Amino acid sequence: MTPAWVKDAFFYQIFPDRFRQGNGPPGVPAPSDSFEPWDQKPTLKGFKGGNLWGVIEKLDYLQDLGVNALYFCPVFASTANHRYHTTDYFQVDPVLGGNQALRQLLDQAHARGMRVVLDGVFNHCGRSHFAFQHVLENGQSSPYLDWFHIHNFPLNAYSARANYTGWWNNPELPKFNTATPAVREYLFAVAEHWLEFGIDGWRLDVANEIDDDSFWQEFRRRVKKIRPDAYIVGEIWDDATRWLKGDQFDAVMNYPLSRAILGFVGGNVINKQLAATSGLKEIETLDAAGVAGQLEAVLSRYPWESVSVQMNLLTSHDTPRLFTLLKGEVARVNLALSLLFVLPGAPTVYYGDETGMEGGHDPDNRRGMVWDESRWQKPIRETIRQMARLRARLPALRRGHYQTMLAQNGQLVFCRGEGKDCLVVAVNASDKPGRLSFQAPPAWPEGCSCTDLVGGKLGVVLEGGLEAADPLPPFSLAVWHAGNR
Numbered sequence: 001m002t003p004a005w006v007k008d009a010f011f012y013q014i015f016p017d018r019f020r021q022g023n024g025p026p027g028v029p030a031p032s033d034s035f036e037p038w039d040q041k042p043t044l045k046g047f048k049g050g051n052l053w054g055v056i057e058k059l060d061y062l063q064d065l066g067v068n069a070l071y072f073c074p075v076f077a078s079t080a081n082h083r084y085h086t087t088d089y090f091q092v093d094p095v096l097g098g099n100q101a102l103r104q105l106l107d108q109a110h111a112r113g114m115r116v117v118l119d120g121v122f123n124h125c126g127r128s129h130f131a132f133q134h135v136l137e138n139g140q141s142s143p144y145l146d147w148f149h150i151h152n153f154p155l156n157a158y159s160a161r162a163n164y165t166g167w168w169n170n171p172e173l174p175k176f177n178t179a180t181p182a183v184r185e186y187l188f189a190v191a192e193h194w195l196e197f198g199i200d201g202w203r204l205d206v207a208n209e210i211d212d213d214s215f216w217q218e219f220r221r222r223v224k225k226i227r228p229d230a231y232i233v234g235e236i237w238d239d240a241t242r243w244l245k246g247d248q249f250d251a252v253m254n255y256p257l258s259r260a261i262l263g264f265v266g267g268n269v270i271n272k273q274l275a276a277t278s279g280l281k282e283i284e285t286l287d288a289a290g291v292a293g294q295l296e297a298v299l300s301r302y303p304w305e306s307v308s309v310q311m312n313l314l315t316s317h318d319t320p321r322l323f324t325l326l327k328g329e330v331a332r333v334n335l336a337l338s339l340l341f342v343l344p345g346a347p348t349v350y351y352g353d354e355t356g357m358e359g360g361h362d363p364d365n366r367r368g369m370v371w372d373e374s375r376w377q378k379p380i381r382e383t384i385r386q387m388a389r390l391r392a393r394l395p396a397l398r399r400g401h402y403q404t405m406l407a408q409n410g411q412l413v414f415c416r417g418e419g420k421d422c423l424v425v426a427v428n429a430s431d432k433p434g435r436l437s438f439q440a441p442p443a444w445p446e447g448c449s450c451t452d453l454v455g456g457k458l459g460v461v462l463e464g465g466l467e468a469a470d471p472l473p474p475f476s477l478a479v480w481h482a483g484n485r
Contacts, residue, residue, distance in 0.1 A: 002250040003201070003229040005115060006309035007398050009069040010341075010388050011348035012062055015317050016072060016096050017047055017081045019351055019369050020054030024097050031095050038368040047081045048368050052092070052101035056108055065354060065381070066388025069115040069346070071203055073317055075102065078126055082317070082366070084119075084205065085126030085172055089190040106198040115200040117231055122187045123209045124166065124173040127157050132174050146180045167206070178215050188222045195223060201231030203253075203311075207243065208236055216248040233311050237279055244306045254310040254345060256298050259283055261314060262325065264291035264412070265336040265429050265475070271325050274360060279318045288429070292407035292414075299344060299402050308399060310345035317350065317366055321359035323377070330356070331475035334383040335429060338454075338477055341387035342416065342425045344402055354381045390453060390479065396423045397479075406438045413438045420444070423453075424480040426472060433471035440466045444482040452478040 021038070035049035036042065052075070062070070074083035077091045092102045109116050125132060131144040139153050149165035156163050162171035176183050191202060202223065210216065223230050234243055236252040243249045262270055263286040275283045286294065299307055314336055315322045326332045333356070340347035352369050356377025359365035370376065391397045400417025407413075410430030416423045420443045428434040440461045444450070450459040450466060455478055459468040472478055 002305045002309045003231050005200075005229060006069075006231050006250070006346050008392070009115065009346040010067050010391070011069045011071050011117075011311060011346055012065070012067040013071045013313070013316060013348060013350045014055060014073065015050075015082070015351060015366050016052065016055070016075055017050045017083075018042070018366050019050045020058055020371070021049045022051055022053030022055070022057045022097075024051070024053045024101060042081075042363040042366050042368070044363050045081070047095065049095070050368070051095065052097045052105050056101075056105050059108060059112060059114070063112055063114070064385070066385055066392065067349075068113060069117065069200075070109065071117045071311075071348065072119060074119045074121055074205075079128055080126070080172075084121050085128070086121050087126050087128040088130070089125075089187075090193060102197070110198070115231075116198075117201040117203055117233070118194060118199050119205055120191065120202040121205040122176070122178075122190075123206050124175045127172055127174055129174075132157075147177055147183050148174050149177055167209070175209075178210050178212060184215060184218070188219060191219060191223055192226055195226045195230055200227070200229075201233065204232065204234045204249070207234035207249070213242070213248065216243065220248055231309070239301065241301060244302045246303065246305075249306075251306055251309045251311055251345075253316070253348075254298070254312045255280070256294070257310070257312055257343070257345070258314050258319075260286065260291050260294040260298065261336050261339050263294075264288070265332050265339070266326055267332075267410075267429070269327055269329055269332060271320070271327060274320050275325060278320055278361060280320075288407040288410055288412040288427075292404045292412060295343070295402070295414075296404060304401070307344050311348050312340050312343060312345035313348040313350070314340065315350050315353060315365075318362070319365065320361060321357055321365050322350075322353050323356045323380075324358045324360055328356075328358075329475075330377055330379055333377075333380055335427070335475045335477060337380065337384055338387050339427070341391045342397055342477065342479060344400075344416075347388075347391070349384060354384050356380050386454070394423060394453075394479075396421060406436070410434070411436055415441055418443075420482060424466065425477060426468075426480065427477045428472040429475060431474045433473055435468065435471040437465055437467060439464055441482075448482050450480050450482050453481055454479050 036046040075092050076086050077088040077093045078085045092099045131147045134144045135142040136155050151163045165175045167173035232250045234249040234252045237255045240252040263284045272283050355370050359367055396417030403415045405413040411434050412427040414425050422441050426436050444461050448461050457470050459466050
């Protein structure tokens with residue numbers, strides 16, 4: 001079974017170095033203040049000094065947004081600002097506040113009913129990792145020799161071409177040899193340690209590159225033994241059927257859904273070239289019939305238990321920013337984000353997307369969080385707040401099954417849930433007002449009044465169809481409920 005709490009989750013993804021600089025308690029060692037200016041565009045190597053203390057200071061902000069689950073890019077000791085170059089898997093990076101900061105973050109988040117998921121980078125480590133350094137220093141005499149894929153000696157770790165396997169041939173990221181029993185035990189121990197420390201799950205970086213079902217099957221057994229409700233979500237960009245059979249991951253980052261929403265809402269505006277040169281790849285322009293087909297394919301591909309806990313997102317630290325992809329068209333941004341809250345799965349917002357932050361390719365998509373409210377696109381934040389609250393009070397939006405009811409031109413209508421408590425979501429992804437007329441669910445009786453829970457519009461069921469009093473504005477949606485709510 002997948003963890004039930006994820007069906008109710010609204011995730012917020014945080015890139016720790018870029019969210020907020022906070023102040024730790026007196027006496028906690030801190031790095032010197034030699035960081036890049038916060039508002040300066042980031043560089044590949046530069047640090048801005050965001051830390052976990054800063055996240056703690058902004059838990060009120062996140063809770064007000066409606067967030068009840070946090071997903072962090074890596075937090076462990078590393079020599080890189082993104083911390084995918086892990087040096088020590090058992091220590092939170094001192095620049096982020098160390099283990100003490102994570103302890104306080106977990107305690108305060110849990111006290112608010114918020115969950116915390118960490119990024120597990122288990123395919124590779126940084127070349128400063130103790131085991132790799134041991135091989136670098138001792139060569140063929142190192143007892144850690146079989147922890148990595150070494151081709152010959154001496155190692156070229158800092159000059160010439162690496163003569164060992166690295167992630168995408170990057171010498172900074174030696175790939176673990178997960179066929180070695182000691183490596184497997186080490187990585188499983190890391191996963192177990194932090195679950196016992198109190199985290200609520202793992203997001204698994206480049207999970208497909210550990211091309212070994214038995215590794216992930218044992219990983220799941222170890223994780224679920226400690227925390228049966230721990231969330232295991234893999235970074236898989238395309239079809240993840242192999243990993244979602246109930247014996248490996250609970251869910252994956254749902255990039256196929258991202259592409260479908262962006263292709264439908266973005267239309268002829270979305271910056272396809274920018275998307276194509278990122279992990280999003282080609283974004284196909286979709287009309288309502290096209291997106292309905294893709295949604296049905298995505299939502300029927302996996303068992304329902306996995307579908308209902310997918311990590312649904314539009315953008316991340318690996319893609320251009322949403323506001324930039326949609327060329328600053330706030331209405332389209334709002335509609336795209338709104339769809340995350342009405343489709344099956346857990347909506348996930350990348351830090352700053354709620355304020356309309358801009359950014360192209362890495363590292364530009366990892367700018368320092370904008371805290372100056374005068375620079376916010378406030379309608380975007382209010383849309384997210386409204387949709388998060390709506391989803392939180394409507395079980396059908398969190399657990400109800402999906403059924404397409406109408407798909408023509410830029411108008412998509414679908415049902416969530418069953419019986420009299422089902423909801424009908426009507427979407428107008430065109431630049432003109434749309435007067436949608438569609439068959440009402442069978443459980444909605446003739447003559448019953450209906451309410452749009454987003455816009456407050458009224459409608460009535462006549463001759464089996466829902467007739468709305470007002471057309472649906474361009475790039476907007478309505479969530480219809482039979483009766484007043």
